[in-house]
Amino acid sequence: MSSGKVTLLSAGPGDVDLLTLRAARVLACADVVLLDDLANPEIATLAPSARVLRVGKRGGCRSTPQAFIERLMVRYARRGLHVVRVKGGDALMFGRAGEELAALRDAGIATAIVNGVSxxxxxxxxxxxxxxxxxxxxxxxxxxxxxxxxxxxxxxxxxxxxxxxxxxxxxxxxxxxxxxxxxxxxxxxxxxxxxxxxxxxxxxxxxxxxxxxxxxxxxxxxxxxxxxxxxxxxxxxxxxxxxxxxxxxxx
Missing domain, CATH: 3.30.950.10 (Tetrapyrrole methylase, C-terminal domain)
Structure with a gap:
């Protein structure tokens, strides 16, 4: 198994102050942040050492393909990095977390989940x-x-x-x-x-x-x-x- 890992992090519904304390701690030690289009972009300020990539997915708009997002997570984690996949609301509620967890497990990547406010x-x-x-x-x-x-x-x-x-x-x-x-x-x-x-x-x-x-x-x-x-x-x-x-x- 790679020494890197991926955390699926719940950004909450909007304001940064609706993040959990655990989410803030995880962001502070992230190496790479994949930021969902529905998440508040100010969240990136909580990850001062991370490379931030916008991977938006919005209905009816040009979106980052899901398969590409999954490849990014695997690629960076295999380099030994801590990848934080930031999702709007709660990561486990209609955020394709099931698909991403399956892809990461198939690739042998360690995963963690930070719950939030849906x-x-x-x-x-x-x-x-x-x-x-x-x-x-x-x-x-x-x-x-x-x-x-x-x-x-x-x-x-x-x-x-x-x-x-x-x-x-x-x-x-x-x-x-x-x-x-x-x-x-x-x-x-x-x-x-x-x-x-x-x-x-x-x-x-x-x-x-x-x-x-x-x-x-x-x-x-x-x-x-x-x-x-x-x-x-x-x-x-x-x-x-x-x-x-x-x-x-x-x-």
Whole structure:
């Protein structure tokens, strides 16, 4: 096994102060940092001795191929270096960590993982709600709107779980998503879109499903954003004041 290693590090949803202390310690001793496009670029200041490479992956944009990222990690680790792969949110939540861990293990590279705050939790914080409010639901389901084969998730089956739905990577399908969930849950079911959850530019809209897509479009919201759906969203700040509420991050 190579003397080098790779750490998959969770950058959190935005602000650098949402990094864990462990993440800061790992960055301080990194030799190479592979920085995800969704991670705050200020994170690089915590790795003063590292070579920093941007390896962005954004839906609908020019992205660094996943296979190339994996080759970079293996190449530098085999040189005996400590490679830190910085991922937005939590590294284990829809960040292709499974593919990267498999590639590293196949190559005989030592690996470590630093957990962090996922964007769904930052989105809940933005709205001032609990994703698992026991008066409204029995849990939370994390789901991506983009399956590997490009099919739509089974929204009816997800609606039947009676959980709050935290939907990642769904903005390009927001209209169809809201229509499908509205059919399954009812058009009056509350939902929210939170853009840049946990970051300085955080903005959100809260509306019932039959109005959520229009409200998000009118507010100019886009990716990266988390979509939250379910009765627990009714607890959001100001949500009951009017059918659509636009919330900005508190200073």
């Amino acid at each position: 964007s769904a939790f930052a989105a809940a914080n933005a709205l001032g709600i609990s994703l698992t409010h026991r008066a409204h639901c029995q849990g939370v389901t994390f789901v991506t709107a983009h399956l590997q084969d490009h099919r739509e998730p089974d929204w009816s089956a997800l609606a039947a779980t009676r959980t709050t739905l935290a939907i990642y990577m769904g903005m390009s399908r927001l209209d169809a998503l809201c229509a499908a969930l509205g059919d399954a849950l009812g058009p009056h079911t509350p939902g929210a879109v939170v853009q840049h959850a946990g970051g300085a530019n955080e903005r959100s809209v809260v509306a019932r499903l039959d109005r959520l897509a229009d409200a998000a479009h009118a507010a100019g919201l886009g990716s990266p954003a988390i979509i939250l759906v379910g009765p627990a969203i009714a607890e959001a700040r100001n949500a009951s004041a009017r059918p659509e509420a636009t919330l900005a991050r508190a200073a």
